[in-house]
Amino acid sequence: MPSRVLIEGGWVFAGEGDGPFQVVEDGVVAVEGERIAYVGPRDGLDPAWEPTRRIDARDKAVLPGLVNAHTHHAMSLLRGYADDVPLMPWLERHIWPAEAHLTGDDVYWGTLLAIAESLLAGVTTFADMYFFMDRVAQAVVETGVRAHLSRGLIGVAPGADQALAEGKALVAAFQGAGDGRIRCALAPHAPYTCPPPFLARVLEAAAALGCPIHTHLAETRAEVEQIRAQYGKSPIRHFADLGVFQHPTLAAHCVHVDADDIAILAEHGVAVAHNPISNCKLASGIAPVPDLLAAGVTVGLASDGAASTNHLDLFEEMRLAASLQKVSRYDATVLPAWQVLRMATVGGARALGFDRLGCLAPGYLADIVVLDLRAPHLRPRHDLTSLVVYSAKASDVDTVLVHGKVLVDGGELLTVDLERVEHEVEERARRLARLARGGAADGTP
Numbered sequence: 001m002p003s004r005v006l007i008e009g010g011w012v013f014a015g016e017g018d019g020p021f022q023v024v025e026d027g028v029v030a031v032e033g034e035r036i037a038y039v040g041p042r043d044g045l046d047p048a049w050e051p052t053r054r055i056d057a058r059d060k061a062v063l064p065g066l067v068n069a070h071t072h073h074a075m076s077l078l079r080g081y082a083d084d085v086p087l088m089p090w091l092e093r094h095i096w097p098a099e100a101h102l103t104g105d106d107v108y109w110g111t112l113l114a115i116a117e118s119l120l121a122g123v124t125t126f127a128d129m130y131f132f133m134d135r136v137a138q139a140v141v142e143t144g145v146r147a148h149l150s151r152g153l154i155g156v157a158p159g160a161d162q163a164l165a166e167g168k169a170l171v172a173a174f175q176g177a178g179d180g181r182i183r184c185a186l187a188p189h190a191p192y193t194c195p196p197p198f199l200a201r202v203l204e205a206a207a208a209l210g211c212p213i214h215t216h217l218a219e220t221r222a223e224v225e226q227i228r229a230q231y232g233k234s235p236i237r238h239f240a241d242l243g244v245f246q247h248p249t250l251a252a253h254c255v256h257v258d259a260d261d262i263a264i265l266a267e268h269g270v271a272v273a274h275n276p277i278s279n280c281k282l283a284s285g286i287a288p289v290p291d292l293l294a295a296g297v298t299v300g301l302a303s304d305g306a307a308s309t310n311h312l313d314l315f316e317e318m319r320l321a322a323s324l325q326k327v328s329r330y331d332a333t334v335l336p337a338w339q340v341l342r343m344a345t346v347g348g349a350r351a352l353g354f355d356r357l358g359c360l361a362p363g364y365l366a367d368i369v370v371l372d373l374r375a376p377h378l379r380p381r382h383d384l385t386s387l388v389v390y391s392a393k394a395s396d397v398d399t400v401l402v403h404g405k406v407l408v409d410g411g412e413l414l415t416v417d418l419e420r421v422e423h424e425v426e427e428r429a430r431r432l433a434r435l436a437r438g439g440a441a442d443g444t445p
């Protein structure tokens with residue numbers, strides 16, 4: 001018999017689709033196996049339905065699991081390593097030299113750290129683009145989270161062929177793995193790192209494997225200027241003309257897009273991962289999220305890697321996403337709280353191509369967050385959606401289910417040995433910093 005979990009007595013954020021949530025007071029969520037069987041008032045649940053486990057959600061909010069639509073999880077090893085530096089020198093002088101020394105084990109432990117941080121912050125799914133992705137997949141399988149995984153492909157580096165081979169092997173080995181929790185994509189890194197002949201090879205592989213594309217697009221003004229100078233068109237038009245969008249595509253950033261670009265994204269069903277803090281901290285700009293949504297583009301919320309954003313906390317991202325649009329447009333009505341929370345849940349789920357994920361409704365995958373509201377910053381409770389988006393913190397997360405299984409129980413991680421992870425990460429981060437600065441692995445400076 002499948003497990004039956006009953007979450008009872010909380011404010012339940014019910015309802016499918018893109019609109020405001022129906023917040024049910026003293027509601028219940030019944031989970032059977034990996035899916036939600038019932039959501040609503042307690043008296044609507046079949047009295048014969050007997051749970052194998054009960055979760056007390058009184059004084060708590062029950063939300064769909066948050067989806068981080070674009071990250072580089074293992075970059076948590078480089079958190080705080082090089083801050084307050086512009087994008088290109090940041091990459092060329094700091095990040096790439098450190099990454100050149102990364103091992104598969106480093107990526108595994110760095111990913112576990114990011115998964116631990118994310119789970120404790122209510123993030124149940126993430127879209128990762130990095131390398132040693134088989135080790136990332138291993139971490140996903142072991143910890144029980146949900147993920148969209150791709151090997152980042154740079155078409156100008158000497159290792160481009162090797163990277164593409166690894167990218168294809170990842171898709172072949174892990175598509176649908178972890179009981180369907182893993183989806184795989186191919187990830188041409190960006191228009192400025194993937195020349196058209198290389199891109200053509202990636203697309204051919206995507207067609208053969210039947211897999212989607214994950215990329216970075218229109219992140220900075222410099223990128224738009226460079227692609228215009230090289231090809232006479234915007235990065236988005238350039239990728240459309242090369243046939244990238246004939247494949248389901250997840251595009252991170254899309255900060256510098258005009259009306260034509262937005263029309264192209266909408267027409268081809270390209271989904272956007274919005275990274276507000278990364279875009280601020282690297283001084284990239286503000287993505288026109290309300291215009292994307294108005295055009296019918298699917299938008300998910302994301303943190304980007306912790307080397308640029310310094311955290312993987314989608315509560316912070318939600319608040320900044322809403323605030324940035326309001327202040328930049330001098331209009332407090334744009335991107336209301338419910339829309340931001342939809343972006344962080346079902347928007348991300350759709351952007352990553354997961355079916356029946358991101359809402360609390362019967363038949364949906366049971367990725368659920370229970371948020372403890374017993375704190376001074378969460379009183380009074382006029383509007384629960386406002387409270388969650390504008391006042392709640394990642395540290396208010398109490399219990400987390402993914403695929404129907406409890407992975408965080410009363411604030412305790414059940415599938416990650418956090419003490420071991422912290423120890424491994426500290427040692428590995430120190431070694432990387434030493435090597436990147438020209439020292440030897442054994443500590444000789």
Ligand SMILES: [Zn+2]
Pocket residue numbers: 070071072216252304305
């Ligand atoms: Zn990125």
